[in-house]
Amino acid sequence: MTPRRPELAVGAVVRRDGALLLVQRDHEPGAGLWSVPGGRVEWGEPMARAAERELAEETGLVGRCGPLVGWVERIDHRHHFVIADFVVKVDQTSPATAGSDARCLAWVPVAEVWTYDLVDGLLAFLRRHGVVPPPGS
Numbered sequence: 001m002t003p004r005r006p007e008l009a010v011g012a013v014v015r016r017d018g019a020l021l022l023v024q025r026d027h028e029p030g031a032g033l034w035s036v037p038g039g040r041v042e043w044g045e046p047m048a049r050a051a052e053r054e055l056a057e058e059t060g061l062v063g064r065c066g067p068l069v070g071w072v073e074r075i076d077h078r079h080h081f082v083i084a085d086f087v088v089k090v091d092q093t094s095p096a097t098a099g100s101d102a103r104c105l106a107w108v109p110v111a112e113v114w115t116y117d118l119v120d121g122l123l124a125f126l127r128r129h130g131v132v133p134p135p136g137s
Contacts, residue, residue, distance in 0.1 A: 004080070006073075010047050011038030011085035012055040013069050013131055019107040020131065021096065022116060023058050026103045029079055034116040036085065039101065051086045058102040060095070063088040070129045072121060085125070 013036055014021040022034045037058040041050040048065035055063045066087040074081045098104045108116060110132045114123055126132040 006080040006082050008041040008047070009039055009081045009083045010041055010051040010054060011036040011083055012051045012063060012065075012088040013085050013126075014055065014061070014063065014088050014090055015110070015131070016090070016092065016107065019109050020113055020126075021059065021061075021105065022108050022113070022118075023098065023102040023105045025119070026101050029074075029076070030119040032103070032117070033119045034106075035119045035122055037102070037105075038083070038085070047084055048086065051088055055088055055090070057100045058098070059105055060097045060099055061090045062094060063090040069131065070125065072125050074121065085129075 021037065023037050024034050025031050037055045038051065039054045041047055045053070051065045052063055055061055066089055069085040069087055071082065071084045074083060096105055096107075113126065113132045114135070123132070127134055
């Protein structure tokens with residue numbers, strides 16, 4: 001039996017005109033919940049390239065990976081993910097459409113992100129790293 005190990009994943013934090021790009025997950029873990037675009041890093045794939053690929057697969061947007069926002073671990077009874085979220089800049093003229101692993105997407109004003117049913121821990125992460133404002137701002 002192969003031992004279980006943590007999996008490396010990435011997220012793309014994409015902001016445009018005061019809004020954050022969110023996708024509604026179509027598959028587990030977190031099916032039906034909202035998150036930043038992202039997913040697993042493939043064998044031999046640099047994390048920056050994985051963030052760009054996942055963004056393109058889930059939204060159709062072409063982006064260029066920038067600096068690390070931060071990282072987080074998500075552990076439950078079935079998964080152990082280490083997730084590195086990166087700022088990703090996109091072409092301002094590219095249209096976004098939901099693709100693989102995404103039911104739909106939305107450009108959400110940063111002050112309204114808290115109103116979405118987000119994956120566990122995402123709101124606290126985004127607030128801690130200054131991506132969305134703290135409550136009452």
